[in-house]
Amino acid sequence: MPSSLNLGDLCILRLSALGDVCNLVPAVRALQKQQPSINISWVIGRAEYNLLAGLEGVDFFIYDKKTGLKGMRALRKEIMAKRNDKPFDILLHMQAALRSSVLSRFIPAKRRIGFDAARAKDNQSWFVNEQIPANPNVRVGLGFMDFVYYLGVPNKAAEPEWAIPVPEADQATAKQRVAGLNNYMVVSPCSSFRKRNWRNWEDFAGMAEVIDYAQQTYGLTTVLVGGQTELEKNATAQIIKHSQSKILDLMGKTNLKALLAVIDGAELVIAPDSGPIHMAAARGKPALGLYATSNPERTGPWFDDYVVNRYPEAVANYLKQPLATVAWGKRVRSPDAMSLITAQDIIEKLDLIAANQGLKTFKGLN
Numbered sequence: 207m208p209s210s211l212n213l214g215d216l217c218i219l220r221l222s223a224l225g226d227v228c229n230l231v232p233a234v235r236a237l238q239k240q241q242p243s244i245n246i247s248w249v250i251g252r253a254e255y256n257l258l259a260g261l262e263g264v265d266f267f268i269y270d271k272k273t274g275l276k277g278m279r280a281l282r283k284e285i286m287a288k289r290n291d292k293p294f295d296i297l298l299h300m301q302a303a304l305r306s307s308v309l310s311r312f313i314p315a316k317r318r319i320g321f322d323a324a325r326a327k328d329n330q331s332w333f334v335n336e337q338i339p340a341n342p343n344v345r346v347g348l349g350f351m352d353f354v355y356y357l358g359v360p361n362k363a364a365e366p367e368w369a370i371p372v373p374e375a376d377q378a379t380a381k382q383r384v385a386g387l388n389n390y391m392v393v394s395p396c397s398s399f400r401k402r403n404w405r406n407w408e409d410f411a412g413m414a415e416v417i418d419y420a421q422q423t424y425g426l427t428t429v430l431v432g433g434q435t436e437l438e439k440n441a442t443a444q445i446i447k448h449s450q451s452k453i454l455d456l457m458g459k460t461n462l463k464a465l466l467a468v469i470d471g472a473e474l475v476i477a478p479d480s481g482p483i484h485m486a487a488a489r490g491k492p493a494l495g496l497y498a499t500s501n502p503e504r505t506g507p508w509f510d511d512y513v514v515n516r517y518p519e520a521v522a523n524y525l526k527q528p529l530a531t532v533a534w535g536k537r538v539r540s541p542d543a544m545s546l547i548t549a550q551d552i553i554e555k556l557d558l559i560a561a562n563q564g565l566k567t568f569k570g571l572n
Contacts, residue, residue, distance in 0.1 A: 211240055211241040211244075211357070211358050211359070212241070213237075213241060213244055213295065213296060213357060213358075214245075214294075214295030214296065215245045215247070215289075215292075215294045215295050215296075216237070216244060216245065216246050216247070216294065216295065216296045216297075216298065217246075217247040217248070217249065217294040217296070217297045217298070217313060217315060218230070218234070218246065218247070218248040218249070218298045218300060219248075219249045219297060219298065219299050219300060219301060219306060219309065219310055219313060220248070220249075220250065220300040220301045220306075221249070221250060221251040221254065221269060221271065221301055221305075221306055221309075222251045222253075222254055222301070223251075223254070223398070223481065224253065224254055224257055224462070224480075224481030224484070224485070225479075225480060225481045225483065225484035225485075225505075226301075226346060226484075227250065227254040227257065227258060228257070228368070228370075228481065228484040228485055228487075228488050229346050229347035229350060229484055229508065230300065230347070230350045231258070231261070231367075231368045231370060231488065232347060232350075232351065232366035232367055232368065232508075233347075233350040233351050233353060233354050234246060234248075234261070234263075234264060235366075235367040235368070235369070236351065236354050236359050236364070236367075237354050237357070237359060238262075238263050239367075240354075240358075240359045240360075244263075245265070246263060246264050246265070247264070247265045247266070247267060247285075247294065248261075248264050248265070248266050248267070249266075249267045249268075249269055249281065249309070249313060250266055250267070250268060250269070251268070251269065251270070251271065252268050252270050253462075255268050256461065256462050256463070257370070257462040257463070257466075257481075257485075258370060259371075259463075260371040260373070261370060261371065262369065262371070267281060267284060267285060269281050269309060271305065275308075278308070278309050278312040279312065281309070281312055281313075282312040282313065282314070285313065285314065286314065289314075292314075293314035293315050293316055294313070294314065294315040294316070295315070295316055295317065296315060296316070296317045296319065296357070297310065297313055297315035297317065297318045297319065298319050298353050299318060299319060299320040299321075299330065299333065299334050300321075300350060300353060302320070302321050302325060302326050302327040302328060302330040303327065303328055304328040304329070307328060307329070307330050307332070307333040308333075310333050310334075311333060317335065317336060318333065318334040318335050318336065319334060319335075319336045319337070319338065319353065319356065319357075320333065320334035320336070320337055320338070321337065321338060321349075322337050322338055322339060322340040322341070323337065323340070324340055324342060325349065338352045338353055338355075338356045339352070339356065342534060343503075343504075343534045344504075345503065345504055345505075345506070345508075346504060346505055347366070347508050366508055368488040368489075370466060370488060372463050372464075372466050372467050372470075373463060376461065376463035376464040376466075376467055377464075377467045379460065379464040379467070380460065380464045380465075380467030380468045380470070380471065381467075381471075383454075383456055383459060383460060383464070383468060384429060384454065384468060384471055387427050387429070387454065388425070388427075389424075389425060389426055389427070389473055390426055390427040390428065390429050390454070390471070390472055390473065391420055391426045391427075391428055391429070391472055391473050391474045391475070391476065392428075392429050392431055392468060392469055392472040392474070392475045392476070392477075392482070392486075393413070393417065393428050393429070393430050393431070393445075393475075393476045393477070394430075394431045394432050394475065394476070394477035394478075394480060394482035394483075395407070395410075395413060395430065395432065395438070395441045395442070395445065395477075395478075396432050396433075396435075396437055396438045396441050396478070396480070397477075397478045397479060397480035397481075398480065398481075402539045403499070403537065403539070404499050404539070404540065404541045404543065404544060405478045405479045405480065405499055405500065405544070406437075406441075406478050406544060407478055407496045407544045407545075407547050408441075408544065408545075409545065409547070409548075409549070410441060410444035410445050410447075410448055411444075411448045412548065412549035412552075413445050413448075413549070414445050414446075414447075414448035414449035414450075414451075415448075415549040415553075416476070416549050416552045416553060416556070417445070417449050417451050417453065418449055418450050418451050419549075419553050419556070420451075420556060421451040421452070422451075423560075424473075424556075424560055426473060427451070427452055427453070427454060428449075428451065428452075428453045428454070429453075429454045429456055429468065429472070430442055430445065430446075430453060430454070430455050430456060430457055431456050431457065431460065431465055431468065431482065432457050432458070433457065433458055434457060434458035438457055438458075439457070442455055442457050456468065465482070465485065466485060466488075466489060469482070469485055469486055469489050469491055470489055470491075472486075472491055473491075473492070473559075473563070474486070474491055474492040474493075474494055474512075474556075474559050474563075475491055475492070475493055475494065476494045476496070476552065477493075477494075477495060477496070478495070478496045478497070478544075479495065479496075479497055479499075479500050479502075479505055479506075483495045483506075483507050484507055484508070486507065487507040487508040487509050488508075492511075492512050492559045492562075492563055493507035493509065493510070493512060493513070494512045494513070494514070494552065494555050494556065494559065495507055495510070495512070495513040495514065496513075496514050496544070496547055496552070497513055497514060497515050497516065497517055498515075498516040498517055498519070498520045498538065498543045498544045498546050498547055499517075499520060499537055499538045499539070499540070499543045499544060500517065500537050500538075501517045501534075501535065501536070502515050502517065504534060504535050505535075511558075511562075512555045512558060512559055513555075514547055514551045514552055514555055516543075516544075516546040516547050516551070517529075517538070519546050520538040520540070520543040520546055521536075521538060523543070523546070524538050524540040524542070524543055525538060
């Protein structure tokens with residue numbers, strides 16, 4: 207039964223990124239389950255809003271990072287007008303970055319709650335008046351749950367809930383895009399580009415080998431998804447060039463909601479540390495994540511049973527340190543680290559999914 211929590215009006219500040227906002231949704235659902243009457247607002251980035259739009263019980267305010275201080279002032283004006291100049295009772299400052307911290311001062315709130323000292327990067331503690339308890343070496347999604355535990359939601363090992371809505375029009379688009387496929391897997395080969403943050407597995411011949419194995423062994427057609435950057439166009443061309451299998455190229459042909467619906471019909475998703483691997487977990491699909499430059503125990507999908515984890519080897523090879531001595535969340539900033547992953551690593555995880563999930567049984571779009 208819901209408790210007698212009375213948190214008033216609550217605002218979440220988390221702008222990005224796609225995977226992170228996906229991992230934050232279970233914290234929202236936990237709050238709503240504990241206090242069904244709660245009013246939740248969320249200050250979010252534009253792309254991330256496109257993924258979560260329509261989330262039940264949440265009022266979104268969009269902030270575009272490109273607008274700078276001018277956009278921050280406009281956001282405050284929008285919030286104050288919509289709330290008749292009434293501040294929020296609570297602001298959960300859930301993004302430890304300087305831009306977000308500056309933005310937080312434009313959001314009127316009585317209580318401002320941020321991360322503990324270890325997680326309050328970029329001097330976030332200067333911008334809040336309360337901090338959650340320390341919880342070292344925790345996964346990102348569980349770190350968001352620490353905020354709701356601090357507010358009084360019982361810390362129980364409950365299954366996370368998402369229920370991210372997909373409009374009927376986007377469901378129809380997905381059905382149309384994958385029409386004629388009996389069973390398929392989704393491959394998203396590229397993460398968003400970040401300077402000195404190499405996360406893509408660029409062995410395109412190796413990915414083609416995985417795709418051919420999936421087709422020959424399990425009858426899985428591959429659906430390639432992503433955007434239309436030059437990086438993604440090149441990856442698509444190279445994978446198709448090296449593969450002997452039928453591949454459906456949906457690069458740039460779905461919005462985020464339609465992509466969720468495409469994932470709904472898939473048997474599994476293969477992707478590096480990026481939004482689609484977390485979207486797969488949110489839709490209850492096996493998430494075969496590819497990790498070497500970041501630690502999947504921190505940034506991996508909520509359910510990491512099928513993650514390829516070469517992070518320990520990357521730490522040893524490129525940081526020249528024992529894993530136990532490396533700071534939690536430390537990235538391996540080497541363009542060669544992802545090459546530690548092999549096609550056989552991925553195939554072994556694919557076989558494990560087949561053994562556990564039964565890939566021969568297709569649960570596609572209805």
